[in-house]
Amino acid sequence: MSASSPALSVLDLVPVRSDQSTSDAIAASVSLARAADNLGYTRYWVAEHHNMPSVAATNPPVLIGLLASATQQIRVGSGGVMLPNHAPLVVAEQFALLEAAFPGRIDLGIGRAPGSDPATSYALRHGAGGVSDDLVTRFPEYVDNISAMMDPEGAGLTIQGRTYPLRATPDARSVPPVWLLGSSDNSARLAAEKGMPYVFAHHFPGQGTAKAVALYREHFRPTPQLDEPRTFITVNAVVAETQEEADRLALPYQHMLATLSIPIGHERLSQRLVEEAENVQLPQPHLDLIEAMSQRWIIGDPKRSRARVKELAATYGVDEVMVLPVAGAYAGTEPGSSPAREETLRLLAGAD
Structure with a gap:
């Protein structure tokens, strides 16, 4: 794409x-990431x-390690880790190790949704059931804890009046940026209050x-890590x-989403x-x-699709668009x- 075009990134559900x-x-x-x-x-x-028969992206840290090992330059990260499913220390440890293995190439995107059905939520939480009010209320605190534990200085954990040092890894030399993900006003406000980079899931509700x-942007509060909004x-x-070919190739994913939204038996x-x-x-x-749904997607030939990417970037004032091929x-x-997924990336990038 031309110099005036937005940067392109990829989201993958495997x-x-x-x-x-x-x-x-x-x-x-892995082949798509290399492309x-x-x-x-x-x-x-x-x-x-x-617990979805059509999606193998169950464990972002494991996949990130595989994909980062298979690539050279591209940043690899989570879009995202669903924090209600995990202890903050575990997430901090996983991404501190990934950052140590691939310094400067790891992103930690965090979301508040469970990303699963009620039965799976029950299993993930050792029988504790779905997302509790406590998990929702303490979500901002857990986000802070992850950042603190990944910091080289670590965090302090106070138990029975005594404070213990807690670090995600013994000697961190760099820390992956933490992005807040969301599809609601609440996530946008929280990211702004914390001065964090933010990604809106336009591909989801649209x-x-x-x-x-x-x-x-309106409520963003600058921090030492980020002095202006980044989204x-x-x-x-x-x-x-051709448009006809794109329409055919879009059909399987359209069917999947439609039957998930309106189950047939x-x-x-x-x-x-x-x-x-x-x-x-x-x-x-x-x-x-x-x-x-299709009205909110990019489905088409290369010229129209690249124009649509530029239009979306201009509409929302962003310099990067992440595509889910x-x-x-x-x-x-x-x-x-x-x-066909690799071809989508190639044609959007304007490669010969």
Whole structure:
């Protein structure tokens, strides 16, 4: 892209297609990360979702280690770690070690949502059930604790009147930046109050983005770590040589999201191949939802798609756009690859 274009980054859920095992899906994402690295993308983040047959991104720190090892320059991080699922010390230790192994290349994105169904939330919390009021109330405190424990000076833990030193790693020389992620006004206000960089999940609801970003900028309080607001947005993208091809490749992910939002019985499936999706007739409510979702995505040929990226960046006043490449695959595709997702990145970057 030209010098005036926004920087490009990648968000990956490590999708699992009907022709893939988990091993295949991971191999495809490693290849995608290498492609992003070679194309000059800024960062590559992986999400955290649990107990979903179509998503293998269950453990961001493990995936980040794999992806950072497979790449050279690109920043690798979480988009994000869902803090209600984890003890702050564990998160601090994981990302302090990742930063020590790959200094200057690690991002820690933190979210407040559980990223899972009630049964999985129960299992993650040793039978404690869903997200409690205490977890929600103490979320800002836990975010502060993670930052303090990753700092070279560490934090102090007071127990029965005595303070004990607590460090995420023995001798940190650098600390990964901590980003706050969200899809609501509450997350925007919290990021602003704490002077943290902020990412709005535009790819998720696709609504409320302008309001949240404006609130973040209006209420931002400078800190020694960040003296002015820093933010970007995320968007689903499918780019192909023609509009018709892009529309076909978008269909499997559209089907997945539609059936998650409006379940059909108890059916839970891996992501369909393009031909499988084309042979399924969804009920009208699902088709209406797909139509509404698609209006907020980037689906098209290279010229129109690159223009759409610039338009989004200008609309929300950001200099970086993170794309979730959601292009599907055709029958006969090598299981350990995702050529249409890689093509989306290549065409958006304007590579030959």
